[in-house]
Amino acid sequence: MHIDIDEISKQFGATAALHPVSLAIPSGALVALLGPSGSGKTTLLRILGGLEFPSSGRVLFDGQDATHLSVQDRRAGFVFQSYALFRHMTVFDNIAYGLTARPRATRPEKAEIARRVTRLLDLIQLPHIGARFPSQLSGGQRQRVALARALAIEPRMLLLDEPFGALDAKVRKELRQGLRDIHDTTGLTTVFVTHDQEEAMELADLVVVMSMGRIEQIGRPQDIRARPASDFVRDFITV
Amino acid sequence: MSDTSLPFRPATEETPLTRRLLIGVAVLGLALLVFAPLAAVFTEALADGWAAALASLGNHDARSAIQLTLIITAIAVPMNAAFGIAAAWFITKFDFRGKAFLITLIDLPFSVSPVVAGLCIVLMFGANSLVGGWLVAHGFPIVFALPGIVLATMFVTFPFVARELIPVMIEQGRAEEEAALTLGAGGWRVFWTVTLPNIRWALLYGVLLCNARAMGEFGAVAVVSGKIRGQTATMPITIEMLYNEYLSVAAFSMAALLTALALLTLLLKTALERRHADALAASHRH
Ligand SMILES: Nc1ncnc2c1ncn2[C@@H]1O[C@H](COP(=O)(O)OP(=O)(O)OP(=O)(O)O)[C@@H](O)[C@H]1O
Ligand SMILES: [Mg+2]
Numbered sequence: 001m002h003i004d005i006d007e008i009s010k011q012f013g014a015t016a017a018l019h020p021v022s023l024a025i026p027s028g029a030l031v032a033l034l035g036p037s038g039s040g041k042t043t044l045l046r047i048l049g050g051l052e053f054p055s056s057g058r059v060l061f062d063g064q065d066a067t068h069l070s071v072q073d074r075r076a077g078f079v080f081q082s083y084a085l086f087r088h089m090t091v092f093d094n095i096a097y098g099l100t101a102r103p104r105a106t107r108p109e110k111a112e113i114a115r116r117v118t119r120l121l122d123l124i125q126l127p128h129i130g131a132r133f134p135s136q137l138s139g140g141q142r143q144r145v146a147l148a149r150a151l152a153i154e155p156r157m158l159l160l161d162e163p164f165g166a167l168d169a170k171v172r173k174e175l176r177q178g179l180r181d182i183h184d185t186t187g188l189t190t191v192f193v194t195h196d197q198e199e200a201m202e203l204a205d206l207v208v209v210m211s212m213g214r215i216e217q218i219g220r221p222q223d224i225r226a227r228p229a230s231d232f233v234r235d236f237i238t239v
Numbered sequence: 240m241s242d243t244s245l246p247f248r249p250a251t252e253e254t255p256l257t258r259r260l261l262i263g264v265a266v267l268g269l270a271l272l273v274f275a276p277l278a279a280v281f282t283e284a285l286a287d288g289w290a291a292a293l294a295s296l297g298n299h300d301a302r303s304a305i306q307l308t309l310i311i312t313a314i315a316v317p318m319n320a321a322f323g324i325a326a327a328w329f330i331t332k333f334d335f336r337g338k339a340f341l342i343t344l345i346d347l348p349f350s351v352s353p354v355v356a357g358l359c360i361v362l363m364f365g366a367n368s369l370v371g372g373w374l375v376a377h378g379f380p381i382v383f384a385l386p387g388i389v390l391a392t393m394f395v396t397f398p399f400v401a402r403e404l405i406p407v408m409i410e411q412g413r414a415e416e417e418a419a420l421t422l423g424a425g426g427w428r429v430f431w432t433v434t435l436p437n438i439r440w441a442l443l444y445g446v447l448l449c450n451a452r453a454m455g456e457f458g459a460v461a462v463v464s465g466k467i468r469g470q471t472a473t474m475p476i477t478i479e480m481l482y483n484e485y486l487s488v489a490a491f492s493m494a495a496l497l498t499a500l501a502l503l504t505l506l507l508k509t510a511l512e513r514r515h516a517d518a519l520a521a522s523h524r525h
Contacts, residue, residue, distance in 0.1 A: 049421055050421070051417055051420070051421070071417075071420045071421055072420060072421075072423045072424070072425065074421075075423070076421060077421070078417075078418065078421040080414050080417070080418060082414055084414035084415045084417065084418040085415075085418075086415055086418070086419070086432075086433060087415070087437065088436045088437060097419065097422050097424070097432075098422035098423050098424075101419070101422055101423050101424040101425075101428055101432075102423060149418075149422070150421075150422075152422075153422055153423055
């Protein structure tokens with residue numbers, strides 16, 4: 001699914017989190033929103049996911065206006081910065097949540113749900129943790145469970161807010177590859193937020209550099225490296 | 240590490256003498272303020288033996304008082320649980336102006352004297368007021384009747400549930416609910432499957448505290464009930480009336496029953512805490 005962001009702005013009271021920004025994301029791309037703290041990355045991601053609504057502008061999914069589409073109807077697999085796993089549910093129930101929440105007509109049968117959860121646990125390479133609770137998992141395991149939970153709803157796109165933010169360097173490297181693999185197998189249009197330029201450059205097909213609610217540059221990693229569009233971009237990517 | 244022969248002690252530890260002194264004061268305080276009065280209530284109740292105590296609880300007025308207290312509690316506590324959840328949810332899940340003021344407002348019943356609260360209800364709904372007059376004319380009196388007593392009890396016990404829930408819900412934030420929404424769940428489903436399970440322990444605490452206070456409320460109820468024996472006299476009101484009439488065994492028997500109900504509530508809480516210690520610890524970690 002390709003996503004078009006058309007002149008989106010967002011005000012929070014007196015603060016402008018986003019000045020009108022526009023961005024076209026091709027179907028199946030792996031996109032990084034890169035920028036320093038407070039540059040509006042999370043706000044833009046939440047607008048895509050339907051958790052926040054823009055003050056002006058439009059969002060288009062496959063050319064269809066989705067600006068006012070409810071969060072439930074967007075079918076965006078969202079991975080939160082703190083993972084937001086349901087703490088009172090087992091890993092299995094966490095991953096199954098999106099399927100059991102479906103209306104009866106489209107809800108898969110119990111056995112089918114179990115089959116899909118098992119497949120997802122295999123996909124994230126944690127086949128034996130279904131019975132555990134989130135508090136019994138390591139940070140890296142939680143992140144992967146959150147990813148599996150988001151994938152369970154057969155999303156139209158994958159949105160991740162600093163997916164590796166809270167992890168140590170070694171685990172980050174492993175999970176980066178994990179995300180790349182999952183992106184390549186599912187072919188989902190994927191947008192992830194990061195303030196780590198190395199992570200963005202290494203992982204993404206397309207990097208969107210943001211600063212103070214504006215998009216400074218959009219481009220392939222090698223192009224941004226070769227031709228930074230502004231002093232800000234040059235400084236930010238040569239840390 | 241734990242070599243006790245060393246003269247050093249952890250920075251936070253007191254000398255043995257201070258420690259013993261502190262423990263002594265605590266035990267003495269507990270004994271004087273809690274155990275002695277409790278023991279006295281039960282001793283006085285049983286001054287003429289079990290038979291007399293039980294007989295005093297068996298007459299019409301006593302039964303009516305017990306029934307009334309249980310009915311009021313059964314109405315006021317669930318209502319306040321529902322209102323408390325709604326208020327806490329509203330306060331913690333939305334950003335709006337005047338939020339701090341609303342939180343203060345929730346505490347109002349704790350700072351206003353219950354007698355004043357009772358008087359307010361009489362002023363608003365009494366037979367001489369506009370609303371009250373109309374209601375009485377249509378056969379639905381509030382003051383000196385069950386609705387007034389329930390209203391007074393609800394007012395006085397309103398803060399318990401909301402106050403337990405607000406800090407827990409603030410700490411937990413909105414992320415889990417937002418996650419459920421992105422997974423396709425509707426508002427009610429999110430409430431039943433995510434919000435409520437996450438606050439169940441705080442809710443239980445609030446409800447138990449609210450329950451204990453609802454059974455024992457005196458001041459506000461004394462004003463609105465009119466203290467009609469066998470009709471609007473609750474257990475605490477009856478105790479006071481019996482005591483003023485020097486019916487010591489009857490007064491203390493009812494007091495003992497009320498105390499037993501309160502102790503039962505505390506016991507229930509302790510039992511639940513012990514049974515679910517693991518779940519409690521798990522939901523507090525994270
Ligand atoms: N709910 C909100 N209410 C008010 N202001 C907000 C809200 N959410 C974000 N903002 C403001 O909008 C701006 C952009 O915030 P945003 O969270 O999108 O930044 P970010 O790029 O994700 O930063 P970080 O890297 O620190 O997560 C900030 O100035 C922030 O204070
Ligand atoms: Mg952010």
